[in-house]
Amino acid sequence: MSQAATRRVIFQPATYRRLQRGVNKLVDAIRPTLGPRPRLVAVNRLLEGKMPEMLDNGGTIAKRIERLADPDEDMGAQLVRDMLWRLQDQVGDGTATAAVLFGSVYNQGIHYLAAGGNAMHLRDYLGKGLQMVMDQLSGMTVQVSGKEQLARIAESLCYDPALSRLLGEIFDIVGAYGRLEIREGRGRDLEREYVEGMYWEWGLYSRDMIADLSRYRTEFDDAAILISDLEIDEPQQLYPALEMALRAGIPRLVIVAGRLSARAIGFLLSNRQPDRFQLMAVKTPGWDTSQKAAALEDMAILTGGRPFLKAAGETFAHVTPENLGRARRAFADLRTFGIVGGKGNPRLLRQHIGHLRSAFNQSDDTVVREALLKRVGMLLGGAATLWIGAATELEIAARKEMAERTAASVRAAMMEGVVPGGGVALLACQPALQQALARSEDADERGAYRTLIKALAEPFRTLVSNAGYDASEAMTEVRMAGPGYGFDVTVGRAL
Incomplete structure (x- = not known):
């Protein structure tokens, strides 16, 4: 007989402290990576028989720290880990900044609640203050374009x-x-x-359909495209489409189908006429029904064609020239099928x-x-x-x-768009919160604004410290320099 796992029940304030230790362990592991002069974090891989992995990306570090030994601390670490995973997946960067901000807000929040603050009120006012910060950042955002600007942004991230x-x-x-x-x-x-x-990564049904052996692909100029996900087992199912194309004088036809039997492929190959009627058949793109439906929809709108769908019980029995999509060029090899210059309705596209x-x-x-x-x-x-x-x-x-x-x-x-880097944009959000703090008479609201004001300075302080400079001195230098100035850690002064 198996015994049910023992469940431990823990109450406040112990839960706060244990979760806090987990949060801080993960944040402190990521903190050194913030800035253009980050310090690397080593991940031990001896159990895998590999050399230690040297990392400078917060999201990757969070993924490598899969579990902390203490289950309660691990719950706290999971709060940070999940946030950073989502951020890296969606944006690709900013994980170290997010971790430092999260740690600061969390630690201050725990301290405020231990002093008797109201958790629900604090949460609501933090949300209100966060919206002020977002509004300030939106006002600083500038759009970027051109390869020089884009290259500078890329180099600031990957060096x-x-x-x-x-x-x-x-x-x-x-x-x-x-x-x-x-x-x-x-x-x-x-x-x-x-x-x-x-192009889609789904290509020709047969290598015998390859026309250009030097490039191992087939290209049709001014191509007509019969769009479908139909499964063709018998050559007779293709008769109406080929007869229609020949009657309409269509010289180059691409058939998109969900499946073609060997007999159907052989029938198509035998009906090609190099000088009069060129033909190729490609696979309907997609691994599953939803992917195929999306590909057919895009293909139809791009080319102006009408998709013939297996789910609707359709066949090629009544296909007409008006049902075909059109493109300036279609190309395919054994792995890909592509369209250039689709002739669908531009407004619909x-x-x-x-x-x-x-x-x-x-x-x-x-x-x-x-x-x-x-x-x-x-x-x-x-x-x-x-x-x-x-x-x-x-x-x-x-x-x-x-x-x-x-x-x-x-x-x-x-x-x-982008905002000024180096933690300067976050510092520039502090005055709006300080003004709201001066107007407020609610203790929890004031506590929330103080928490955010302090947290907004933390990325700047961490970045400067990681580069080997005194954060308080750098902060004073930037404030004395005035709006628009930041601290360049590569030269060690405000610019």
């Missing part, structure tokens, strides 16, 4: 000039919503490749992209956001691949991870 220059160039070309794939290269150098139009962008901005689900971002990028017609090179496989993996984080942050900067 890799060559990588930063390439990311600046890529995002200047493909845009904030552009599709970017970052892959491990085989050499030491960084390389990039641009793809015009949109703009509306569709607008709906996808709105859904992206409203979602906080990382998987959903990534899928929507990919769709918008494809529909806008810009895509790039960045190949990451370095001396060793370990260096390539580390550089690739850095490139992914930096790319996410540059993309977020293009979408939402």
Whole structure:
């Protein structure tokens, strides 16, 4: 017989203190990484038979500290860990700043409650104060564009000039919503490749459909596209589509289908006429029903075609030339299928992209956001691949991870703008809270504003201390210099 696990029940104030220890352990592990001159954090991997991992990214450190020995402390650490994971997934950067802010607010809050403060009132007023901070930051936000500006933002995050220059160039070309794939290269150098139009990683049904053996792909100019997710088992199911195309004088036809049997593929190959009727068949993009539905919707709107859907019980029996999508060029190989210059209704395409962008901005689900971002990028017609090179496989993996984080942050900067760095933007939010503090007569409200005012200075202090300077002296120097000044830790003075 198995015994049920023993449950421990702990009450206040012990819960506060134990959770606080867990919060502080994780925050203190990440704190040294804040700033342009961070100190590295070593993660022991001896049990895996590997050398220690040297890290300078708060989100990655939080992922590596999977569990603390004390279960109560681990609950506190989990509060920080989950927040940082979500932040890194959505934005790519800012995890160390967030950890330092969280630790300061949490510790001050515990101290305030121990002195008799009201937890619920404090929480409400912290939310009110946070909105003031957000409003102040919004007023400081400036938009960024151009490869030079984007490269500077990238270099402030990854300290890799060559990588930063390439990311600046890529995002200047493909845009904030552009599709970017970052892959491990085989050499030491960084390389990039641009793809015009949109493409899916689902290609031809047969290598016998490849027309250009030198490039191992097929391209059709002025292509007609029959869009579907139908499963074709018998050649007879294709008769209406091919007869319609021949009658209409369509010289180049792409058939998109969910499945083609060997007999159906053979039938299509035997009906090609190089000088009169060119034909290729590609797989419906997507692993599951929802992915396929999204791909068919995008393809139809981009090309002006009508999708034939298996779920609706449809066939090709009554297909007409008006049902076909059109594109200036279609291309495919065994792995990909792409469209350049889709001839769908531009107004409908703009509306569709607008709906996808709105859904992206409203979602906080990382998987959903990534899928929507990919769709918008494809529909806008810009895509790039960045190949990451370095001396060793370990260096390539580390550089690739850095490139992914930096790319996410540059993309977020293009979408939402940037504020002054180095903790200066947060310091500039303090006067609004100080004014609200002077007007307030409620003890809990005043406590919340004091908590936020102190917390907003913590990233600046930490950044300066990590660079080896006295934080109080740097703070005094910045305040005496006036608005718009920050502390440049690379030269050790206010600028």
